[in-house]
Amino acid sequence: MKSKSCLSTFHVEDPARSAALSCTSRTYSKKSGKGTLKLEDVSSTLSRLTMSPERYAASLNMTTQQVDEAIEARKAASTALDQRLTTFEEENGSILSAEEIGRMKHRMICRHRYDHMRKPFVCRKCWTDIPICVCPLFDAKESTINQSTADDIGKEHKATLPKGVERVVVWTHHDEWGRTANTGSLLPLGLERTELLMKGLDEHDAIMNEIIDSEDVLPVVLWPGKGTDEDIRTISLPELRGLLGSDAASHTLEPNNDVENTQRCVLITIEGTWNNARKMANKLPSKVLRLDLGDEIAASFSSPTKYQGIFFDPNYDTNASPTSTSFVSPSLLAPLRRQGRGNTHNRGKMENVSTLEATLVALVGMGLRTEGAGHILWIARTKVDRILDYSGKYHAKNWY
Numbered sequence: 001m002k003s004k005s006c007l008s009t010f011h012v013e014d015p016a017r018s019a020a021l022s023c024t025s026r027t028y029s030k031k032s033g034k035g036t037l038k039l040e041d042v043s044s045t046l047s048r049l050t051m052s053p054e055r056y057a058a059s060l061n062m063t064t065q066q067v068d069e070a071i072e073a074r075k076a077a078s079t080a081l082d083q084r085l086t087t088f089e090e091e092n093g094s095i096l097s098a099e100e101i102g103r104m105k106h107r108m109i110c111r112h113r114y115d116h117m118r119k120p121f122v123c124r125k126c127w128t129d130i131p132i133c134v135c136p137l138f139d140a141k142e143s144t145i146n147q148s149t150a151d152d153i154g155k156e157h158k159a160t161l162p163k164g165v166e167r168v169v170v171w172t173h174h175d176e177w178g179r180t181a182n183t184g185s186l187l188p189l190g191l192e193r194t195e196l197l198m199k200g201l202d203e204h205d206a207i208m209n210e211i212i213d214s215e216d217v218l219p220v221v222l223w224p225g226k227g228t229d230e231d232i233r234t235i236s237l238p239e240l241r242g243l244l245g246s247d248a249a250s251h252t253l254e255p256n257n258d259v260e261n262t263q264r265c266v267l268i269t270i271e272g273t274w275n276n277a278r279k280m281a282n283k284l285p286s287k288v289l290r291l292d293l294g295d296e297i298a299a300s301f302s303s304p305t306k307y308q309g310i311f312f313d314p315n316y317d318t319n320a321s322p323t324s325t326s327f328v329s330p331s332l333l334a335p336l337r338r339q340g341r342g343n344t345h346n347r348g349k350m351e352n353v354s355t356l357e358a359t360l361v362a363l364v365g366m367g368l369r370t371e372g373a374g375h376i377l378w379i380a381r382t383k384v385d386r387i388l389d390y391s392g393k394y395h396a397k398n399w400y
Contacts, residue, residue, distance in 0.1 A: 045392045049131070059131040060121055067121075074120045081112045110174040110200035117178035127178055127185040132386040137379045138189045158192045159372025162363060164244030166217050166264040168194040170355065171208065173272030173280060174201075180387060181336045183356035183380045184271040190376035191363075199280055211266050212285060218243065221268040222358055223281050223290040231286040237296050237365045240265070240289075244366070267291075269359045293361055297353055300361050301331075307364050310374040311357065331357060332381050335388060356380050 049056040057064045085105050092101060117124065123133040138157050161168065168191055170184045177198050188194045197204040212219050220240060235243075245263055268288070270277040281290075300311040333354045353361075357380075360373045 046129075046390050047392045061130075070120050074116060077112065077116050081108065084108060106174075106200050107202065110198055113174045113177050114198055114201050118180075119178070122178055122180060124178075125185070125189060126383070127180055127182050128383055128386065129180060129390060132383075132390050134186070134379055134383045134386065135189065137382060157190070157375070159190060159368060159376070161191060161193055162367030164241075164264055165363065165366060166193070166266055167211075168267045168269070168359065168363075169208070169211065170194070170196045170359075171221075171268050171270050171280060172196055172198050173270075173276040174198055175276065176272045181333070182271065183333060183354045183383070184269065184359070186356060186376060186380055186383070187269075187359060190372070190379065211268075212288060216264070218265040219268060219284075219288045220265045220291050221270065221281060221284060221288050222293060222362060223270070224292055224294055232288075232290060233286075234290040234292050236292060237362065240291055241366060267359070267362060269355050271355050291362060293358060293365075296365055297358065297361050300364075301353070308370045308374070310364075310370055310377055311361065332377070332384055336384060354380075 049059055053064045053067070057067045060067060062070070085108060088104065088108070089101055092104075096104075117127075121130050122128065123130055123135060126134050128134050168187065170187055172184065176182060176184075185196060188196055195207075197208055199205065199208075211217070220235075223234075225234070244265060268284075270280050272280060300306055303309070304312045306312075331353045356376070360368070360376060364370060364373050
């Protein structure tokens, strides 16, 4: 009898995969263009793949031995990290303060997460499980981009940033780095001059500090509400357009020598849980303006015609009776979230849209072509659908 492989042990021990395996005895339906498919008829789900180490390895374009070796290497790296953290604290406990030790340990954890991701077999670009990677969709010739505007999108199918936006930075918490349900990772694949930076990673912190300290650009972070710090300035989208000279809006800020003549901005969007994101936002210096998109997001998600309806989900039941402060269309991430499913009272807040959606609302409002933004949104929705299919959770697609 063959001994139990490392691959089988790994998947049984992983709670997410164990949950997916348990779905094989159920008969959830999935609507598709070719009729109705049953879960047991779809061979690409995680539950079906993990039943066979050979089939799963083939989906990764690897051998079972290579898969086992990758898993063992990942476990060894995690064990080594734990040992380094323990040793560092023991050797420096009497030398450094608790704050300094915590800062150094945080840097070690960030480096580990950057090098090894949250789990193995995840694409390092789109942060999707490798068998369902969506990277090829950005380079596909047949896409949702109107062919008449393909030249505007660029050879690499990256949308051109609107006038006045120098670059976009997705400022990411280390615990969010590599999370498959994340959508912010798709922005650099679909937008020019856009990058992912991890807070706590030395080289990324250096880039972020250089951006904030630059006198040539105006740093602006997407963040809802005005906050309680009087030194932090919160502006609306029309006010930002006025600052950048891209709109003759009547909304203007009081004269300020620091930003009055600025013509370009760096748009910073924060990726993380709301608690982590709030801490990251609060640590930004007061010179970083906060952009509140509350009104713009509400308008974009409640109208099938605004911005050509790219933020409006056509599959959502428009006969529902949302409250006056609710979105008619939910966030594309809603099926993957545990909280707020079907609760119309939770859809009317900026906090409930994804980072990708909020960023695109800001950029489209500043002049980004709707064709480019719509293409990125289509790929993000495709990613969510693939995750649901891959995990066997077809029923989650129709939660609303």
